[in-house]
Amino acid sequence: MNKVRHVLGISGGKDSAALAIYLKDKYPTLDIDFYTCDTKCELTETEQLVERLRSYLGKIITLQAAKDSPEPTPFDHILKINGGFLPSVQQRWCTQKMKLAEFEKYVGNDMAISYVGIRGDEDRDGYVSTKPNIQSIFPFRRNIWSLDVINKVLGNASIDKFNDCYRSVADDDVYEQAQKFIIAPLTKDFFYSKKLNALLDVDIKTFNHAVFAFLKEYTDYPVGKLDSFPLLDNEDVLCKEDILRVLEESGVGVPAYYNLIDFEVDGKIGQYCRSRSGCYFCFFQQKIEWIWLYEQHPDLFQKAMEYEKDGYTWIQGEPLEKLIRPERVRQIKLDHIKKTEDLKAKSKSKLLIDIFEDDEINCANCFI
Missing domain, CATH: 3.40.50.620 (HUPs)
Structure with a gap:
């Protein structure tokens, strides 16, 4: 190998x-x-x-x-x-x-x-x-x-090659179900995701084995250099x-920054936590998460403030020193309570961390 x-x-x-x-x-x-x-x-x-x-x-x-x-x-x-x-x-x-x-x-x-x-x-x-x-x-x-693999395998230029690969690994019944999708060219109405999902609906394992055969025969992808790959049979x-x-x-447990902490403002009770890994000063934090940092890790919040110089700020248009003014903290907490209540009414999940994640912009590369 x-x-x-x-x-x-x-x-x-x-x-x-x-x-x-x-x-x-x-x-x-x-x-x-x-x-x-x-x-x-x-x-x-x-x-x-x-x-x-x-x-x-x-x-x-x-x-x-x-x-x-x-x-x-x-x-x-x-x-x-x-x-x-x-x-x-x-x-x-x-x-x-x-x-x-x-x-x-x-x-x-x-x-x-x-x-x-x-x-x-x-x-x-x-x-x-x-x-x-x-x-x-x-x-x-x-x-x-x-996505790059899917584009290469399911592209119109690869129809014949992928058809051969699929046929080589599929039993007759599965191939009969999948063939119409394999040979169908991509169009504005039948695009990559539709073709992909149609083939996955037929049989996930067979699709994976066909992709593996394609990668081995026609590409230099690392997976194609393997003799076998156990995840081909994974349907989880x-x-x-x-x-x-x-x-x-x-026994490893959930990161402790996900633990919900109660806060009170104007007689109302809310909860906050941190929704992400990454650096303590991550600019993808929501404002309520900055308040969480200020109140739970004041030393780190102070360090984050010290980085703000010469007009550079973590939050566009709002330096941290203004964010922690009492009236601003009060408003951020009230806004968070209202937003949480609104999102809970719409969300299938009642977990606060789900609501955070549903509403956030993420840097996918940072959280791998």
């Missing part, structure tokens, strides 16, 4: 932690390198989760940008190089420099399969490396393949409840 590395990044969040546990337990023969990118800017709760996971997995490799820098953290080192220009939604240099660059340096030119913890109830593709030697796989989803789809169950049953 060709040497292909299996790698999985631990962000300190629930999904990547659950994926590491799931793969270790279900596929013990996979020799997976678990790694984490230490930014030195994580919450204590995140660090505790990583350490519990390290005990469960046996080993987690720690990567760190600017390790030899005299600056106190990799962030400070890169911030200085950038002239004090803070990262933002438009300029996410923090993720690129502190995590993705270190990960790709760690892999080098080796063929590698990167396992990503995007859940079955999420409609996003997550991190896909631009390096051809790194291939992303999504074990929690019904479709384990990344894991959603939020499954993730929490995996964490609790393993």
Whole structure:
């Protein structure tokens, strides 16, 4: 078998932690390198989760940008190089420099399969490396393949090739059901997702084996360099409840920053928590999460304030010193209570963390 590395990044969040546990337990023969990118800017709760996971997995490799820098953290080192220009939604240099660059340096030119913890109830593709030697796989989803693979396999130019691959792995009944979808060209009415879902509806395992045959025969993707791949027969789809169950049953537990904390404002009771892993100053935080940081980790909030200089702020148009004025804190909490009540009325889930996630903008690359 060709040497292909299996790698999985631990962000300190629930999904990547659950994926590491799931793969270790279900596929013990996979020799997976678990790694984490230490930014030195994580919450204590995140660090505790990583350490519990390290005990469960046996080993987690720690990567760190600017390790030899005299600056106190990799962030400070890169911030200085950038002239004090803070990262933002438009300029996410923090993720690129502190995590993705270190990960790709760690892999080098080796063929590698990167396992990503995007859940079955999420409609996003997550991190896909631009390096051809790194291939992303999504074990929690019904479709384990990344968008670039699906586009290549199901594209009109590949119809005959994929038809041959599918026929070679399918039994007669399954092939008869799938053939009409395989040979149907993509149109504005029959696009990639429709064709993909039609084939998955026929038989997930057969589709996976056909994709595997295609990758081996016609591409240089890392998975295609394997003699076999156990996830081809995986039909599990894991959603939020499954993730929490995996964490609790393993004993690793849910990151403590998800624990709900009550607050009172104008006689009303609300609850807040943090909805994400990542650095304590993450600019993707909602304003109520900044208030959570201010009240639960005042020392870290103070550090975040000290980074705001020369007009650069974490929140566009609102420096943190204004965010924590008593009347502003009161209004943010009241707004959060109202929004939570409105979303609870609309949401199928009553978990506050679900409501946070349904409403957030995420940096998918940061939480792998």
